[in-house]
Amino acid sequence: MRFARLGNVGTEIPVLLDRDRALDLRAITDDIDGAFLSGDGIQRARAAGAAGELPEVPGAANLRIGAPIARPSAVYCVGMNYAAHAAESGSEPPKQIVMFMKAPNTVVGPYDDVAIPRGSEKTDWEVELGIVIGARASYLDSPAEARAHIAGYVVVNDLSERDWQIAVSGGQWSKGKSAPGFCPIGPWLSTDDELDADDVRLRSFVNGEPRQDSRTSDLIFDIDTIVWTLSQYLTLEPGDLVLTGTPEGVALSGRFPYLSAGDVVELEIDGLGRQRQNYVSA
Numbered sequence: 001m002r003f004a005r006l007g008n009v010g011t012e013i014p015v016l017l018d019r020d021r022a023l024d025l026r027a028i029t030d031d032i033d034g035a036f037l038s039g040d041g042i043q044r045a046r047a048a049g050a051a052g053e054l055p056e057v058p059g060a061a062n063l064r065i066g067a068p069i070a071r072p073s074a075v076y077c078v079g080m081n082y083a084a085h086a087a088e089s090g091s092e093p094p095k096q097i098v099m100f101m102k103a104p105n106t107v108v109g110p111y112d113d114v115a116i117p118r119g120s121e122k123t124d125w126e127v128e129l130g131i132v133i134g135a136r137a138s139y140l141d142s143p144a145e146a147r148a149h150i151a152g153y154v155v156v157n158d159l160s161e162r163d164w165q166i167a168v169s170g171g172q173w174s175k176g177k178s179a180p181g182f183c184p185i186g187p188w189l190s191t192d193d194e195l196d197a198d199d200v201r202l203r204s205f206v207n208g209e210p211r212q213d214s215r216t217s218d219l220i221f222d223i224d225t226i227v228w229t230l231s232q233y234l235t236l237e238p239g240d241l242v243l244t245g246t247p248e249g250v251a252l253s254g255r256f257p258y259l260s261a262g263d264v265v266e267l268e269i270d271g272l273g274r275q276r277q278n279y280v281s282a
Helices: 034-038 041-050 083-088 143-149 162-167 223-231
Strands: 002-006 013-018 021-024 075-079 098-102 114-116 127-133 150-157 189-191 201-206 209-215 241-243 264-269 273-281
Touching (some): 034 127, 127 264, 143 150, 143 223, 150 241, 150 264, 150 273, 223 241
Parallel strands (some): 075 241
Antiparallel strands (some): 002 189, 013 021, 127 150, 201 264
16 A cells, blocks of 8 residues: 655645556545554555545645655664675775664655755765554564564655765764654655565666666565664664665765755656655755
């Protein structure tokens, strides 16, 4: 199943996507959030859609597409989780999961404009598979338990300001990860049964030119290992977002220029859609 949120910021309508139709879920839930994902919301939506009980949203094609989940309580990120990206960053592949956080208020829609932060000279793109948590995960006994705690997956752009992340970080990456708009997600949330998230192609483009091209099968730490490992150190709540890492092909490599106002970034993952942002001056 595919879920999305349509409309202006703060008043998005939760919808079930059925081919080219957007079916209104407001009779079932106020939003695509932790309560919906952890309860029987997905099952109720499936049943109502199959029974023809969900009305179409009028003019859906003309509405803004928002982030497919409401603001999560946390955005956890895994760094250097593709060996080639670790190499282009000047690092060896990690032996332990590298984790950092982005502020939840960085989450925006997949087509929203993104402002280059004031004073930034090294704003960078990063296409990533995002895991949306569907059930509380704490001290899971093994990676095999992880899938029962996953609601689905989304395309994410883990935007970074590299100078703030590295040169003036003070030893922590989050300063370079949490500027406004630095976490576009969507266009939709696909449930776990919609795709084989362990082996999907992910790509990015800047001004129409290819940048990243890899598959999630190249992850150093796979989806189940990520969720299980994080659960040993923190509690993942329903609706939380976990970013799994980015492949090689970012500006940090030195092969491409950093982003500036006027640039257009597009990112896509098989089965999860394509997003596009225009970059503007702060």
